[in-house]
Amino acid sequence: MLRRRRWIPWLRRLPLKEANSEEREKPKLKLYSYWMSSCAWRVRIALxxxxxxxxxxxxxxxKGDHFSDEFQKLNPLGYVPxxxxxxIVTADSFAIIMYLEEKYPQHSLxxxxxxxxxxxYQAANIVASNIQPFQNLAVAKYIEEKLGSDERLSWVQHHIKKGFAALEKLLAEHTGKYATGDEVAxxxxxxxxxxxGAVKRFNINMAEFPLLEKLNGAYSELPAFQSAEPGKQPDAPDNTKS
Structure with missing residues (x-):
């Protein structure tokens, strides 16, 4: 005679995740970054x-980690982030931020x-295309090798000031507490x-750019910006000392 299976009440109340031992936790996002990179810094803020x-x-x-075969497979240009x-592998800070904006719509940017x-878009592009590339480590090093360290600083300062002057004009009628209003964007x-970076690394006098200086003060008060700062990253020199 066939025996009826006994119904076990607690079995039905088990959460699906506990009942299915094969279900795995979704892996974390991975950010390939260098502590001083302003491009990686932008992405850290977005995250x-x-x-x-x-x-x-x-x-x-x-140390040249970006030239390794492993990293070149992720980004053939060899840049972070x-x-x-x-x-899904995404390189370039602008592309990464737009990807995050589309997949993770919380706190829209x-x-x-x-x-x-x-x-x-315009302000971000001025920074990404018309300022940062001219202060990029590889470019600045090339200028120093050809013209000397004094010319290197002069070169970088020229392009930063040109971009900052354009940003002051572009944002003049749009700023609130932040660049384009009272919400971070x-x-x-x-x-x-x-x-x-302009202040700490390249000795730019922000008194020439009062609007940007005001914005910088507002950013310094935001936790999401504070924790993304270079000195707070795992690979910052003060954090890697034993």
Missing amino acids: NLKGLDYEYKTVNLL VLVDED LPQNLQKRAIN LADLFLAPQIA
């Missing part, structure tokens, strides 16, 4: 604002107002690292 947990993967540019989200959105992620 913080969106509340996304990630694994920090150090790429030491001074690179974001790995499961099987793009205003609904089309004009403000366009201003954000895309432009702010690009401005914060650029302004901080």
Whole structure:
């Protein structure tokens, strides 16, 4: 005679995750970064604002880690940052931030107002295309080798000031507490690292750029910006000392 299976009440109450032992936790995002990179800094701010947990993967540019075969597979150009989200690999800070904006819409970085959105794109592009490349480590090193260290600093300062002057004019009628209003948006992620680097690394006098100086003060009060600062990263020199 067949015996009826006994119904076990507690079995039905088990959460699906406990009942299915094969289900695995979704892997963390991986950010390939260098502590001093302003491009990686932008992405760290975006990740913080969106509340996304990630694994920090150090790429030491001074030691040439970016020339390794392993890293070149992620980004053939050999630049940081690179974001790995499961099987999706994205390089370039602008592309990464836009990817995060589309996949993780919490704390949107793009205003609904089309004009403000366009201003954000323009401001971010001024930093990414017309300032940062001229102070890039490889470019600055080349200028120093050809013309000397004094010319290197002069070269970088010239391009920073040119870009900052353009930003002052572009943002003049759009700023609130932040670059394009009272909410943090895309432009702010690009401005914060650029302004901080201009002051600390390239001796730019921000008195010439009062609007940007005001914004810099506002950024310094935001936790998402503070924790993304270079000195607080795992590979910063003070953090790597034994």
